[in-house]
Amino acid sequence: MADILIVDDDPSLQRVLAAAVRDAGHTARVAGSVAEGETEYARATPDLLLLDLNLPDGSGLDWLDRLEPTATPVIVITAQNTVDNAIRAIQSGAFDYLTKPFDLDDFDRLIDAALKSREEVEPHQQSGAADAGPRLIGTSRQMQEVYKTIGRAAGSDATVLITGESGTGKELVARALHEFSPRRSQPFVAVNTAAIPADLLEAELFGYERGAFTGATSASPGKFREADGGTILLDEIGDMPLALQGKLLRVLQEREITPLGGRQAVRIDVRVIAATQVRLEEAVASGAFRADLFYRLNIVQIDLPPLRERIDDIPELAEHFLAQMVNRAEIPPKSIAEDALILLRQYPWPGNVRQLENVIRRVALLSPGRIIDAAALARHSGEFGDIDTLAATTSFADHIDGFLRTYVSAMHDSGDGHVWGEVMATVEDVLLRLALEQTAGNQVRAATLLGINRNTIRKKLEEHGIDPREYRSSAQRK
Template sequence: MKPIWIVDDDQSIRWVLEKALARENLATRSFSSARDAIAALRDETPQVLVSDIRMPGPSGLELLQLVKEKFPGLPVIIMTAFSDLDSAVAAFQRGAFEYLAKPFDVDKAVELIRRALDESLRETEVESGSMETPEILGQAPAMQEVFRAIGRLSQSNVTVLITGESGSGKELVARALHKHSPRAAQPFIALNTAAIPKDLLESELFGHERGAFTGAQATRRGRFEQAEGGTLFLDEIGDMPFDLQTRLLRVLSDGHFYRVGGHQPLKANVRVITATHQHLEARVKEGQFREDLFHRLNVIRLRLPPLRERREDIPLLTRFFLQQSARQLGGEAKRLSEAAMQFLCNLEFPGNVRQLQNLCNWITVMAPAQTVEVSDLPAELLQEQASETPPPPPAASHSQNHHLTPAEAVSEAQLVSWLQLLEAQATRMLQNSEANVMDVLARQFESSVIKMALKHTHGRKNDAAVRLGIGRNTITRKIQELGIAGARDE
């Protein structure tokens, strides 16, 4: 984090703020004049700027104006011993974060600087996020179609609607569209409209003026202002509240918007890209989405295929994510055996690429060996696959099976072997240092077997005991201990 700059010709004010912020473990840098601060801005910027309003040479208001022209997201707090209305109005008109009258309470000044710091870090996160453009990987024909569409749109500013299931990589496509557009040098700002509470979404999109609502203690730029000249990506647009859809339509129609509580129209030079996992036409018919907004957004539509429609990309993506995880942790990338990779390729992945990435992160941290086998994968994944796998065909002669490759034979055996699932569950519990592993697994085993026996005998526990080869007293005791319901004596 960058230091907080303090600009004041009064050495005692600088000293008080330096000491107070040092107690908060916040770095500072002080200047005795606005001229010195302006010179320093050529080489670096602060996280927050705190400036006096009246100083020899350029004033604090002149410094504020210069900062807002070059660094609009940098919060500036203006201090003055002349706490008159005109100075306050001038400071806010020029974009000050807050106005601090001298003499001030030091604790309140630190609290105010903390608020400005939170806002600055939020802006920094937006800017740094806009610089990251992760790779889109894919060799499947469906992905090649997406790449061709991105290429065709590379010199266009047209509005694009990206559809696809959750986790399929819609934001990556939006970033690629921005990266290869004439706006590439300007910000890319992403907002998931479903992740923001309805009451805050309007302010998040359009910003707000100080005092617009309870808690609006300073003017705040919205995502449209942050994306000025660049691209605004609105994910899960189908979940946008109906009244906000009207405001968005107005911005797309005439290019102007108002901050919440504001009366001055602001010009929006922004390319809007939207995405949804929902069927917007159905939302329109249900009256949940404005038809005119739908047509405004649906100029060019790109469909992103789910991972199950591009299974040939799973090995490529898996290797990439394992290498990425290893780099983040500073270790060597783990490798999947042929059987384990085939196992992954057969999964449905309802969470799509995001689920695969999370799985690779889990493997990097939790898999015990450098070469990962099927039994090393998460137990819940193995159990899920086992429940979806049809029973194996009747045993065939050796001559009927000799055409299977070694990898196919291993994969088939591991998929139908409950011992592999048991070993995986035991491994997970031991790695997590869970207590009484033997007792827990034994109870689970006994409970499952007895339940299946009772199901087979339609609840007759005496018949179930005979089938299991245990005594009637034994099965009665275990039914009580394990809390199994549905058993009867006859």
């Protein structure tokens, strides 16, 4: 049986979590603020701390930074699942974090894992996260896992291999690793190795001396020395020529480079991040990529999901790209209609986030209205084909999902607990009025259309204050 301290200012969530903790056979203590939490923590060090980020008298993360390293694991709880919060939580020593709302089964599993690990918990690290970090966008479960890995890997110099399809944001992940690392004040240098001709790539990476080859009228330090003290991203590493792969392997092993035409090796202090859309395991098997280099690069791997596997992030991404254009004064303020968001969520996005950004920019520039609806999206994007065909293939559930998603999210953020009643009452009201409209106010026919009996429809009409005579008179006027 473990002693678990819950620090959250929401009394209803306190009760739910405390009940779940006790059902699992543990004891639960609760606190509603940083001050109360610190008092309880000082009174008796808990076996596990459940900590909300936003508390009335301060930040849970700031308290986490102040805690002395102990064997007590911390699970951070937050409704604001941003990339900064996720990475800072992990870097500040949190075992893991949960995003509200969460499933109690997931909560139970996470508690068990945290308690089992408490003897191995590592000391805290000061995050020092840069306020102007890279803009990774997305709150889906898949992206939360990416953020956690960034948080765990950013503080070390371990080589990271970022994999994923083209357009998924591999360079943004590399920049996040740099911005949340101790090297953040030093250079970040990105090199697309596939964009440089093979015969020039070695000179570009390792530099050259004056006269090293025809046209070398002056010396060049090369990208590795430009990144000295900081981070270098070797993008599209899977396309690097085999001959150069061996030289890169030696650089990773020896931490020194020899410029073309030079005789002296130069020591370098660089964190190396590699990225590729190629399946390197298959490239190794076919002989196109060195196995020893793959193992050297693949110390930590971050696999970015394609956009089609995280469609819940599409509305946030679309709104972000639109807001960027507004902030840059490229367009007047515009918004995206729900029917357009439905189409965006249905599209497979072979070009991933980059393709989505291009579509939003094109439609926003070409669409004259202030609201981008499905028709404008199909007309100006060049991606979606005929709007009537799209509408016909959009399911009823997709339409309902599109209209309710934003509403439910807003109600959750406001803490309103009456979503079911309000939605069902609204749906009933709309259905009754549409049925009366279709049947010219005839209650018997309206009841038949809805599949309910006459007594039920009369009762419902009274509850909603609907007079069927209004629909008879409107039908006569037509």
